[in-house]
Amino acid sequence: MTLTAREIAEITRLLEDSNFDELRLEIDGLKLHLKRGNAASTEPLPGASAAFTPADTPSPERTPAPKSPAVDRDVQDIVAPMLGTFYRAPRPGEPPFVEHGSPVEADTIIGIIEVMKLMNTVRAGLRGTVVEILARDGALVEYGEPLLRVRRGNEP
Amino acid sequence: MTLHRILIANRGEIAIRIIRTCRKLGLETVLAASDADRDSMPARLADRTICIGAARPGDSYLKVETIVQAALGARADAIHPGYGFLSERPELARLCEEHGLVFIGPTAAQIEAVADKVQARNAAEAAGIPVLPGASVDSVDAALVMARRIGSPVLVKAVGGGGGRGMKRIERLAELPQAIALAAAEAGAAFGDARVYLERFVTGGRHVEVQILGDGAGRVIHLGERDCSIQRRYQKLVEEAPAPGLTEDSRRQLHEAAVRFAERLHYRGAGTVEFLVDEQQAFYFLEMNARIQVEHPVTEAVTGVDLVAEQFAIAGGEGLRLAQGEIEQQGCAIECRVNAEDPARDFLPSPGLVTEARWPAGPGIRVDTHIATGSRVPPYYDSLLAKIIAHGLDRPTASQRMRAAIAATRVSGVATNLRFLDAVLGEPSFRAGAVDTGFVARLLARDTVRTTKGAADA
Numbered sequence: 001m002t003l004t005a006r007e008i009a010e011i012t013r014l015l016e017d018s019n020f021d022e023l024r025l026e027i028d029g030l031k032l033h034l035k036r037g038n039a040a041s042t043e044p045l046p047g048a049s050a051a052f053t054p055a056d057t058p059s060p061e062r063t064p065a066p067k068s069p070a071v072d073r074d075v076q077d078i079v080a081p082m083l084g085t086f087y088r089a090p091r092p093g094e095p096p097f098v099e100h101g102s103p104v105e106a107d108t109i110i111g112i113i114e115v116m117k118l119m120n121t122v123r124a125g126l127r128g129t130v131v132e133i134l135a136r137d138g139a140l141v142e143y144g145e146p147l148l149r150v151r152r153g154n155e156p
Numbered sequence: 157m158t159l160h161r162i163l164i165a166n167r168g169e170i171a172i173r174i175i176r177t178c179r180k181l182g183l184e185t186v187l188a189a190s191d192a193d194r195d196s197m198p199a200r201l202a203d204r205t206i207c208i209g210a211a212r213p214g215d216s217y218l219k220v221e222t223i224v225q226a227a228l229g230a231r232a233d234a235i236h237p238g239y240g241f242l243s244e245r246p247e248l249a250r251l252c253e254e255h256g257l258v259f260i261g262p263t264a265a266q267i268e269a270v271a272d273k274v275q276a277r278n279a280a281e282a283a284g285i286p287v288l289p290g291a292s293v294d295s296v297d298a299a300l301v302m303a304r305r306i307g308s309p310v311l312v313k314a315v316g317g318g319g320g321r322g323m324k325r326i327e328r329l330a331e332l333p334q335a336i337a338l339a340a341a342e343a344g345a346a347f348g349d350a351r352v353y354l355e356r357f358v359t360g361g362r363h364v365e366v367q368i369l370g371d372g373a374g375r376v377i378h379l380g381e382r383d384c385s386i387q388r389r390y391q392k393l394v395e396e397a398p399a400p401g402l403t404e405d406s407r408r409q410l411h412e413a414a415v416r417f418a419e420r421l422h423y424r425g426a427g428t429v430e431f432l433v434d435e436q437q438a439f440y441f442l443e444m445n446a447r448i449q450v451e452h453p454v455t456e457a458v459t460g461v462d463l464v465a466e467q468f469a470i471a472g473g474e475g476l477r478l479a480q481g482e483i484e485q486q487g488c489a490i491e492c493r494v495n496a497e498d499p500a501r502d503f504l505p506s507p508g509l510v511t512e513a514r515w516p517a518g519p520g521i522r523v524d525t526h527i528a529t530g531s532r533v534p535p536y537y538d539s540l541l542a543k544i545i546a547h548g549l550d551r552p553t554a555s556q557r558m559r560a561a562i563a564a565t566r567v568s569g570v571a572t573n574l575r576f577l578d579a580v581l582g583e584p585s586f587r588a589g590a591v592d593t594g595f596v597a598r599l600l601a602r603d604t605v606r607t608t609k610g611a612a613d614a
Contacts, residue, residue: 082209082222083206083207083208083209083222083225083226083229084222084225084229085225085229114225115221115222115225116221116222116224116225116251118221140206140225140226140229140230142206142207142208143191143207143208143209143210143216144191144207145207
């Protein structure tokens with residue numbers, strides 16, 4: 001069973017004209033789920049005891065998150081590909097791989113993550129300019145933790 | 157060494173189980189969680205959560221170096237591995253030893269001694285504990301000779317195995333070459349060890365295991381036994397303590413054998429010695445599990461001992477705080493494993509969003525779970541949603557409480573085996589305590605026949 005675009009539009013109009021916020025339709029294995037844009041989800045939300053955090057809004061005290069969210073679409077965070085100790089320089093006392101304002105290419109090394117004496121190089125993965133250093137030298141970084149922020153392109 | 161901060165290298169209900177005891181003992185908890193578990197219930201309950209890698213176990217929960225690095229980075233002084241994942245990997249125990257971290261479990265050497273099932277069998281024989289006829293085989297020809305000597309049916313098992321993986325039962329010798337190839341492939345993939353051995357399969361046998369605690373210096377006590385015969389494809393579904401229908405003499409002999417086996421290893425921590433008990437109540441050593449087990453709550457219910465707290469005490473150097481004479485058992489406890497799987501579709505795992513979860517409560521009821529309304533069941537891990545444990549002064553009371561608890565449980569959004577569990581408890585043979593490892597297969601075969609017949613009649 002399939003529905004044409006016109007039929008779906010018609011069902012949508014029915015929902016819009018009704019007093020309901022949400023419609024779930026199941027016909028012969030076909031499932032249609034419509035929801036008003038401003039309606040709160042009717043997926044039951046956990047009670048106070050559960051205090052569940054939805055997957056797309058990690059609570060800041062538990063999951064590493066950028067200090068201020070990178071809202072600018074040209075600005076991107078480079079995140080840790082693994083858990084380990086983050087080093088900004090190849091050896092202690094040497095200058096860091098990159099600094100604020102450094103231009104980077106996709107294969108530019110931006111740091112090292114050590115996992116039990118194994119040194120793993122981290123590359124920028126994109127072309128641009130470093131606009132912020134987020135992870136501290138020598139700190140434990142988690143998988144997915146933002147290390148630094150890069151503005152795409154070459155203009156700072 | 158006094159423990160302060162524990163890194164929990166696990167997920168799901170066991171992570172919460174460990175956190176609960178840590179809180180009681182005033183221990184700080186750091187949860188090592190995969191990307192898929194960042195917002196799980198254990199992640200919210202732990203004092204701190206560290207993301208160790210991507211969702212797939214091979215990228216996170218199974219990475220020995222990453223786990224140790226996380227523990228060192230978080231300044232934890234011990235790692236609790238829970239069950240599964242790295243709990244019985246000597247590499248983790250060894251790396252902990254090398255870095256001054258306490259591994260909550262046995263020594264690396266003890267894990268190795270029981271991980272090799274053939275070596276463990278030999279150790280049991282040396283301790284005067286009966287084993288089933290069998291031996292390791294390195295070729296199909298040798299296997300055929302051995303199988304003829306053992307007599308069918310025969311079980312092909314993985315030397316490095318456990319948890320029922322790599323196990324194949326064969327009825328006729330002609331099936332043997334293929335079964336060996338399959339078991340070896342499965343074992344190689346799951347344990348990195350493709351060696352297999354043969355053992356006589358005992359029809360009508362029961363799976364009975366003894367919980368032990370060892371101080372690592374040669375002193376071992378037992379906390380009674382559990383019957384885990386209700387299994388589907390070697391995966392346990394319903395467990396109970398004490399084992400029904402055993403004579404006091406058999407029970408005592410089982411306990412003594414388990415203690416003797418662990419004593420010879422100078423076993424440290426919590427462990428379980430598994431036996432097969434045949435219809436004449438003769439018993440045979442199967443293997444030893446060097447970890448806390450899924451079904452440990454039934455033992456806790458009847459003995460009143462917090463096994464995880466004892467694990468911490470032993471690991472922290474307090475040794476065994478209980479003498480054998482102090483272990484008393486009261487009543488009967490039954491555990492049901494509620495899994496996200498669909499009995500109507502051959503128990504196919506059913507991951508997804510749990511839109512409603514309501515767990516039972518009441519006298520004698522305990523629920524160990526990480527699932528609440530709104531929880532996600534990721535597709536990367538096992539399908540265990542909860543363990544419901546019912547305790548009562550006798551077996552009928554425990555059983556009755558369990559059925560009422562199952563009836564009061566509501567899980568929507570994912571398929572569950574709840575109705576199947578209730579069917580198991582309602583079976584006359586279960587009620588009579590006449591269980592054996594063929595129970596579930598017989599129940600399923602009978603019900604399939606009935607449904608097929610019903611459909612034909614309709």
